[in-house]
Amino acid sequence: MCADVIAVTGSASGIGAAVASSLRAIGHEVIGVDLRDAEVCADLSAVDGRKAAVSGVLERSGELDGLVVCAGVGPHVPDPMMIVEVNYRGAIAVLDGLFPALRGAAVAVSSSASTMTKWAENPISRGEEAAALAEAGQYAGHLAYSWSKNALTVAVRQRVSQWGAAGVRLNTVAPGAVDTPLLQAGLGSRFGDAIRNYRAPISRHGRPDEIASLIRYLLGPDAGYIHGAQFLIDGGSDALLRPTEF
Numbered sequence: 001m002c003a004d005v006i007a008v009t010g011s012a013s014g015i016g017a018a019v020a021s022s023l024r025a026i027g028h029e030v031i032g033v034d035l036r037d038a039e040v041c042a043d044l045s046a047v048d049g050r051k052a053a054v055s056g057v058l059e060r061s062g063e064l065d066g067l068v069v070c071a072g073v074g075p076h077v078p079d080p081m082m083i084v085e086v087n088y089r090g091a092i093a094v095l096d097g098l099f100p101a102l103r104g105a106a107v108a109v110s111s112s113a114s115t116m117t118k119w120a121e122n123p124i125s126r127g128e129e130a131a132a133l134a135e136a137g138q139y140a141g142h143l144a145y146s147w148s149k150n151a152l153t154v155a156v157r158q159r160v161s162q163w164g165a166a167g168v169r170l171n172t173v174a175p176g177a178v179d180t181p182l183l184q185a186g187l188g189s190r191f192g193d194a195i196r197n198y199r200a201p202i203s204r205h206g207r208p209d210e211i212a213s214l215i216r217y218l219l220g221p222d223a224g225y226i227h228g229a230q231f232l233i234d235g236g237s238d239a240l241l242r243p244t245e246f
Helices: 014-025 047-060 080-101 112-116 129-134 137-158 160-165 181-187 192-197 208-219 237-241
Strands: 005-009 029-034 064-069 102-109 169-175 230-233
Touching: 005 014, 005 080, 014 029, 014 208, 029 047, 047 080, 064 080, 064 208, 080 102, 080 129, 080 137, 102 137, 102 208, 112 137, 112 169, 112 230, 112 237, 129 137, 137 160, 137 169, 137 230, 160 169, 169 208, 208 230
Parallel strands: 005 029, 005 064, 064 102, 102 169, 169 230
Antiparallel strands: none
């Protein structure tokens, strides 16, 4: 396999770090984007940080063979609007900003939580998330997380015509509970007991390398006809909770 240039956001830890490591292990050049310990250091929660991320990647390579948008924060973050800004707006800004430079495929990391709401009921679809979160009380973090991931998945699906016409494939993966620093932070929060007590049909947490393996496949030539799809990788959680909805 010839070396490709692939940008990965959230490359300093968790799933993003596993993706970057697995791609480098097979000879690809990775341009990592994160708050720290990355080729491009940028804060995707802010408009200026998103612009810096895009320009920083393009300064290192005018063309990209692949893009993985993995940077995200979890429900435990004190400011629920930051969850929306990073997980949804930050991700979309990077996808759209780097789209003209892409000549291969992109993968956005969504979540199995994206299925917990419908787009028509998602306040982000109406630009009303701030007001809705202000009224959500103790559930604001979880709602912001599921809304942001639902919005990201919808945004990917809405781009299939434009991206397909340009010959660039775009898909999402939707992990369940994966053993990452984000999950550990959740276990240490007031939601820890709920996280510990829930068991998927495959009764363990996923591993970052398992998610990375699926992402690596979706970036490669064997996935050449896969476009606009979401792949749940959650140990069977979604099938358990929603057996008739798919």
